[in-house]
Amino acid sequence: METVAYKCKNCVAPLQYNAAKQKFTCEFCQGEFTEAELREYWGELDERLDEPIQPEPEVSGDPNDFDSSTAIYTCENCGAEIIAEKSTTAATFCVYCQSPVVISNRLAGKYKPDMVIPFKFSKEEAEERFFAFCKKKKFLPKKFISHAQLDMMKGVYFPYWMIDSLKDGGIRATAKKVRKWTQGDYEYTETKTYKIKREGKIDFTGFPCSAIKNEDKDAMKYVNPYDDNDFRDFTMAYLSGFIAEKRDTERNELQSQVDNDLKKYAKKIYRDTISRDYDSVTVDSMDLHTVDEKWRYALLPVWLMNFTYNNKTYMYAMNGQTGKNYGELPCDKKKLAVFGIILFILLAGLGILGGYYLI
Numbered sequence: 001m002e003t004v005a006y007k008c009k010n011c012v013a014p015l016q017y018n019a020a021k022q023k024f025t026c027e028f029c030q031g032e033f034t035e036a037e038l039r040e041y042w043g044e045l046d047e048r049l050d051e052p053i054q055p056e057p058e059v060s061g062d063p064n065d066f067d068s069s070t071a072i073y074t075c076e077n078c079g080a081e082i083i084a085e086k087s088t089t090a091a092t093f094c095v096y097c098q099s100p101v102v103i104s105n106r107l108a109g110k111y112k113p114d115m116v117i118p119f120k121f122s123k124e125e126a127e128e129r130f131f132a133f134c135k136k137k138k139f140l141p142k143k144f145i146s147h148a149q150l151d152m153m154k155g156v157y158f159p160y161w162m163i164d165s166l167k168d169g170g171i172r173a174t175a176k177k178v179r180k181w182t183q184g185d186y187e188y189t190e191t192k193t194y195k196i197k198r199e200g201k202i203d204f205t206g207f208p209c210s211a212i213k214n215e216d217k218d219a220m221k222y223v224n225p226y227d228d229n230d231f232r233d234f235t236m237a238y239l240s241g242f243i244a245e246k247r248d249t250e251r252n253e254l255q256s257q258v259d260n261d262l263k264k265y266a267k268k269i270y271r272d273t274i275s276r277d278y279d280s281v282t283v284d285s286m287d288l289h290t291v292d293e294k295w296r297y298a299l300l301p302v303w304l305m306n307f308t309y310n311n312k313t314y315m316y317a318m319n320g321q322t323g324k325n326y327g328e329l330p331c332d333k334k335k336l337a338v339f340g341i342i343l344f345i346l347l348a349g350l351g352i353l354g355g356y357y358l359i
C-alpha cells in the first residue's frame, strides 16, 4: 500500500497531529498519544520509507479529464479513492471520511525528509490571528470576512532545503575620510584613502531555500524564518491531519542560486566589520570559497489561504511555528474613496488655515 493512516490504539479511528496539544489525538474517543507512545504501539513509524519507491498508480478513466500529474490512491480507513491532484502532494484528506492520508510512496527513498518542524498553531489559533490581521486593514470589504472563507485555511507542510555552509574568504575595500575647513579666503578639502582587507570564515547554518516550484513560493519568504530549535527527526505521523507537499527540485538545480544568495550575505558580513567612521566604503573585490556544505531536506509548517474576491485571487500565509503572517487582501474602493474625500477636505481646511495665517 502506498498510503498510511495511523490508527488510535483504543478505537482504531484515524489519528491526527494536534498542534495545540503537541500530541496525536483521536476525535472519536478523545485519546491522546505522544510520539513515544505511538512508536511503542506502532513500532517503526516510517518503515515503508526505506523501501524502494513504487511506480505511481495509473490514472483511471479518461486521461484527458485529469492533469497528467493526478494519481489515485486508496483510503486505508474507508477504501475510497483518493485523488492526489498534484504530483507533489504527500499528505491530504480523504474526501469521503475526512481521514488524514499520508502518501508514503512520495516520502520514500531519496524523498524522505531529514527533518520536520511540527505545527505549533492550531487551526483555531490561525483563524484568530487571521481575524486580528483583517481588523488592522482599514479598507477591507465587510462581507469579505465570513466563515465560508475560513474553510479554505489549510495547514500545509512545505518542502525546504536547509543548508549549512562553511565559507572561507575575504574582501578588499577602499575607504575614504573627507575633512573640510576654511582658513582666510581658502577652503581646504583633505581626503584620506585607506586600503582595507578583511579575511575570515563564515559559518552559515540552516539557510532556507524553497524546494518546490510552486506559485506560493514567494509568499513563503515573508513568513520566514523558522526557529531551528524545534527541528525533529522526520516521521510521517506529524503529517496526519495536514496537507504536505514533496520537493520537486534537486540540489544541482538550485546550487548556483544559493551560492549567489550566500555570496551577497557574506559580502555584507565582511563589509559590516569595517568601522562606520569612514565617509565612504567601496568593496573592490571578494574571494569566497566553500570549505564544507550540507543540504538537508525539511518540511516546514504554514497556514495558508487562497481565495478569490471579485474575480481576483488573494493569499494569506502564517508561519505555523512562529505565527508570523503575511497577506494580500482586497481593498474596498468605496471606503477608500470616502477616506480620500475626508482627507481632501481636511487638507483643504488646512490650506484655508494656512492662507488665513498668511494674511
Ligand SMILES: [Zn+2]
Binding pocket: 008, 009, 010, 011, 012, 013, 026, 027, 028, 029, 030, 031
Ligand atoms: Zn480513539
Ligand SMILES: [Zn+2]
Binding pocket: 075, 076, 077, 078, 079, 080, 094, 095, 096, 097, 098, 099
Ligand atoms: Zn476514507
